[in-house]
Amino acid sequence: MMNDNFCQCCGMPMGDTDEPYGTNLDGSKSRDYCKYCFDKGEFSFKGTMEEMVEICIPHVLKNNSDMSEESARQMMLEWFPTLKRWK
Numbered sequence: 001m002m003n004d005n006f007c008q009c010c011g012m013p014m015g016d017t018d019e020p021y022g023t024n025l026d027g028s029k030s031r032d033y034c035k036y037c038f039d040k041g042e043f044s045f046k047g048t049m050e051e052m053v054e055i056c057i058p059h060v061l062k063n064n065s066d067m068s069e070e071s072a073r074q075m076m077l078e079w080f081p082t083l084k085r086w087k
């Protein structure tokens with residue numbers, strides 16, 4: 001899976017515009033993290049990777065109606081450790 005267009009913290013797809021990206025301390029756009037995870041150079045979410053997975057499960061299920069909760073969890077537990085935030 002390509003990681004370039006996903007938030008490197010929560011795995012949210014980012015698309016091609018600047019809009020979903022978070023901001024660095026100097027106000028420039030972060031290239032790695034979404035605005036929900038990263039604001040003014042700080043991570044909004046301070047929990048563990050496992051907690052982030054649990055938060056993301058309902059969103060993944062909403063976008064993938066044929067996926068079970070368990071397979072969504074499994075997918076993210078394998079994928080998130082490859083993202084920059086959780087490496």
Ligand SMILES: [Zn+2]
Nearest residue numbers: 007010034037
């Ligand atoms: Zn994010």
